[in-house]
Amino acid sequence: MHPFHLAKRFLRFAGMYVVLFTVSFSLTLIPSTFATTKIATPPQLLDRGEALYQAGRFSEAVTVLQQAVRLYEQKGDRMTQAVALTNLSLVFKQLGSWQEASKAIDTSLNLLGWNNNNQKFYVNNPKTDLLELLAQTLDIQGELQLSRGQAEGSLKTWQQAEQIWKRIGNNAGVTRNRINQAQALRVSGFYSRSINILNEVSQQLKTQPDSLEKVTALRSLGNAQQQFGDLEQSSKNLNLSLEIAQRLKLPLEISLTEFSLGNTVRGAGNIKDAIAHYENAAKVAPTPLTKIQAQINQLSLLVENQQIAEAKTLIPTIQSQLPSLPTNQAGIYARINFARTLLKIGNKKDIAKILASSIQQAKTIGDERAQSYALGSLGEVYEQNRQWQEAQDLTQQALFIAQKLNASDIAYRWEWQLGRLLKARENIQGAIAAYDTTVATLESLRSDLVAVNREVQFNFRDSVEPIYRQSVELLLQEKGQGKPDLDKARKRVEALQLAELDNFFREACLSNQFVVLDKVVDRDRPNTAIFYPIILNNRLEVILKLPNKPLMHRTSVVNFQEVEQAVTKMRQTIVEPDTIKEFQVVSQQLYNWLIKPVESELKNSKVNTLVFIPDGALRNIPMSALYDGALYLVQKYAVAVSPGLQLFSPKPLAKEKLNALAGGLSEPPKTENFAPLPNVKAELKLIQQLGVSRIVLLDETFKSTTLSKTINSQPFRVVHLATHGQFSSKAKDTFILAADKRIYVDELGSLLKSREEKRTEPVELLVLSACETAAGDNRAALGLAGVALRAGARSTLASLWQIGDNSTATLIGEFYKQLTTGKTTSEALREAQLKLLSDSKYSRPLYWAPYVLVGNWL
Numbered sequence: 001m002h003p004f005h006l007a008k009r010f011l012r013f014a015g016m017y018v019v020l021f022t023v024s025f026s027l028t029l030i031p032s033t034f035a036t037t038k039i040a041t042p043p044q045l046l047d048r049g050e051a052l053y054q055a056g057r058f059s060e061a062v063t064v065l066q067q068a069v070r071l072y073e074q075k076g077d078r079m080t081q082a083v084a085l086t087n088l089s090l091v092f093k094q095l096g097s098w099q100e101a102s103k104a105i106d107t108s109l110n111l112l113g114w115n116n117n118n119q120k121f122y123v124n125n126p127k128t129d130l131l132e133l134l135a136q137t138l139d140i141q142g143e144l145q146l147s148r149g150q151a152e153g154s155l156k157t158w159q160q161a162e163q164i165w166k167r168i169g170n171n172a173g174v175t176r177n178r179i180n181q182a183q184a185l186r187v188s189g190f191y192s193r194s195i196n197i198l199n200e201v202s203q204q205l206k207t208q209p210d211s212l213e214k215v216t217a218l219r220s221l222g223n224a225q226q227q228f229g230d231l232e233q234s235s236k237n238l239n240l241s242l243e244i245a246q247r248l249k250l251p252l253e254i255s256l257t258e259f260s261l262g263n264t265v266r267g268a269g270n271i272k273d274a275i276a277h278y279e280n281a282a283k284v285a286p287t288p289l290t291k292i293q294a295q296i297n298q299l300s301l302l303v304e305n306q307q308i309a310e311a312k313t314l315i316p317t318i319q320s321q322l323p324s325l326p327t328n329q330a331g332i333y334a335r336i337n338f339a340r341t342l343l344k345i346g347n348k349k350d351i352a353k354i355l356a357s358s359i360q361q362a363k364t365i366g367d368e369r370a371q372s373y374a375l376g377s378l379g380e381v382y383e384q385n386r387q388w389q390e391a392q393d394l395t396q397q398a399l400f401i402a403q404k405l406n407a408s409d410i411a412y413r414w415e416w417q418l419g420r421l422l423k424a425r426e427n428i429q430g431a432i433a434a435y436d437t438t439v440a441t442l443e444s445l446r447s448d449l450v451a452v453n454r455e456v457q458f459n460f461r462d463s464v465e466p467i468y469r470q471s472v473e474l475l476l477q478e479k480g481q482g483k484p485d486l487d488k489a490r491k492r493v494e495a496l497q498l499a500e501l502d503n504f505f506r507e508a509c510l511s512n513q514f515v516v517l518d519k520v521v522d523r524d525r526p527n528t529a530i531f532y533p534i535i536l537n538n539r540l541e542v543i544l545k546l547p548n549k550p551l552m553h554r555t556s557v558v559n560f561q562e563v564e565q566a567v568t569k570m571r572q573t574i575v576e577p578d579t580i581k582e583f584q585v586v587s588q589q590l591y592n593w594l595i596k597p598v599e600s601e602l603k604n605s606k607v608n609t610l611v612f613i614p615d616g617a618l619r620n621i622p623m624s625a626l627y628d629g630a631l632y633l634v635q636k637y638a639v640a641v642s643p644g645l646q647l648f649s650p651k652p653l654a655k656e657k658l659n660a661l662a663g664g665l666s667e668p669p670k671t672e673n674f675a676p677l678p679n680v681k682a683e684l685k686l687i688q689q690l691g692v693s694r695i696v697l698l699d700e701t702f703k704s705t706t707l708s709k710t711i712n713s714q715p716f717r718v719v720h721l722a723t724h725g726q727f728s729s730k731a732k733d734t735f736i737l738a739a740d741k742r743i744y745v746d747e748l749g750s751l752l753k754s755r756e757e758k759r760t761e762p763v764e765l766l767v768l769s770a771c772e773t774a775a776g777d778n779r780a781a782l783g784l785a786g787v788a789l790r791a792g793a794r795s796t797l798a799s800l801w802q803i804g805d806n807s808t809a810t811l812i813g814e815f816y817k818q819l820t821t822g823k824t825t826s827e828a829l830r831e832a833q834l835k836l837l838s839d840s841k842y843s844r845p846l847y848w849a850p851y852v853l854v855g856n857w858l
Helices: 042-054 058-075 078-095 098-111 119-123 128-147 151-167 171-187 191-206 212-227 231-248 251-267 271-284 288-304 308-324 329-342 348-365 368-384 388-404 408-424 428-444 446-451 454-458 465-475 486-505 517-524 560-574 580-594 596-605 616-620 680-689 704-711 745-757 781-791 805-820 825-837
Strands: 007-013 016-022 514-516 528-535 540-545 552-556 609-612 638-641 646-648 659-664 693-698 718-727 735-737 742-744 765-773 795-799 851-855
Touching (some): 042 058, 042 078, 058 078, 078 098, 078 128, 078 368, 098 128, 128 151, 128 171, 151 171, 171 191, 191 212, 191 231, 251 271, 251 288, 271 288, 288 308, 288 329, 308 329, 329 348, 348 368, 408 428, 428 486, 465 486, 465 528, 486 528, 486 781, 517 540, 528 560, 540 580, 540 596, 552 580, 560 580, 560 616, 580 596, 616 781, 659 680, 659 704, 680 718, 693 704, 718 781, 735 745, 745 781, 781 795, 781 851, 795 825, 805 825
Parallel strands (some): 609 638, 659 718, 718 765, 765 795
Antiparallel strands (some): 514 646, 528 540, 540 552, 718 735, 735 742, 795 851
């Protein structure tokens, strides 16, 4: 949804009210009236500009406000001229005219005398009205800077505004700026700092009396937390906002907060409650716009979850209200979003009419961004009707406008659409070029996708992932001299995996120094092969890198549903003790798709280690357990996994004496629903007996605070944590358990990396010996990759599921024994797995297969 709300603040200058309107914190719509005269006075021009802005008639508002600026300049009224310029900047922002918007706001600040040399004068100035105007103008400048990707600049601006709001005692202004600063920090990748600010704001709001400002502040905080993926805190603050709005009997605020609650519980997968909140929002909405927006979100949720019968009963209700929508930006977006939802189930003729009308309305009010969105959506209607030329014409019109506005967040959609259309028309080279442009746009949007654009985040699998897969499919089609571009294809898959991890962490944060795997294989480890399996719509591709040989690839004709079903079945049967035959059948099927096509090449190359860069659902299975009908893969090769084509600078682990920080929790806290791990003590003792010097944190001493302090005390090469933990496709559900609390992936990463500030030696090996992937989460292993990368360790050894800790202790003991003899990490793991496999008690893959090595295999 793209709801558009307007807030106004009134300041008195020279015996008159001046209106400063801004898109930001408050969601209250206040109508403006103005007199119509042949020669408008400056105050009337400001009122008229504000009314046109509310109506979404931005081009007309520009003309009126520019006239007001000139008249105030002639009168020598610098303060009110500054107000007119600030309002003008907001209009330019809505039109996507960023340079004009920045110029107007800069001129306004200059008129107010604001620069870095005289800030103290303004902070100490006793004229509250002037300071309030300055603070509001800085607020808006911060919005403009963040909208243009200038997160650092926006943070500084909002910090300056916060000081002025404090000076004049405006707590609502301070709160707004703190929330805005958290957003700027989030976009810059400073996740912890942004969350700390939001938590501080939450505590401060508790002591404030009930008011409209508190309602909107709590809602803004809840929306920000929803955007950051903290759905639990989002729900708490939104419910508190709702309670206050209900006590104060504010119907619009009740409706808007119910709407936000619907979005939050929807993000948590609670469909029933989300529908209830949307229904409540529509029921109490005092305006047609807010009512329809809630109903459209409810409709999209029903369609998304295949509740088509319920959706169809809601459609006539929404359609009957469309004529009552205002012809402004919010009204146009409501129509477009309704049409896009209908596109999945409705009459395309009706949809085309709604979108054609939206295009005309967007032209009328001069909103080119909405015009692009409507044109591209209409192009999608024609695409579905297979009217290729009409679809391409509309798509190119939409793309031209989006590129002119520098609106990359919608341009990528039309670039993708153009690529699909060119492919449908068999223009493969043109399609490849269009997809290349789309991917480049997405990569330029990394921080926006993960921190700004909730819609793209929410629908990552629908709005981003298919672009990369369809692009790879095109690249692997034969072209030119009959050779597909294998290197470009695998790099594109890696770009997808990076985007997935960005989306997992909700920030573009992975910027470590890496070494390209090919160089390691060709130069340092000629006994290693690298597998890049790629799941496409109708086939499974395997790109293979053998030492000092060009890339090669093989294709298995199998669709992605078959691959995902096989992976799911293998994952289900491998953990059941009585389903070994069923497991071996499905494991052999996957072996035939992934390994068999290159079996002879592997044998001839004499490699002994396979490194997989698994794609999609393939992350959830241990490659070592693939079965050829007689042997498991681990019986032929050492196996490791890499999250991407690059690796933390590799270094053999066993060349120096090992020392470890060993932590464990044999008795979980009573507040946690986890079983005891009685063999943890034996496991940690065994490490020492094998000659690994270690410091032990066990049970009550294994706390997050102690771990943080101890890890900085010595240059540990190994960090071994024997405790319950969980990997999930969501960062908020990925954690390890300490005696005092759960240590989530972000905190674990910060904890392990904090030692870099005091010590230069990286953690060579992180071992997590009692963790598991979240039940029912078919992308849970994404959390393991996230932990491995966030921790900054060269290698991470962890389990995909939890097993009896007797077998765990045996495997871990053998693993360290092999390491101390000089084996590589991957070879040590293989020997440990083979030891269990040769023991009749532990020979089933259930016991030895869950351990996977991520990262450096040396």
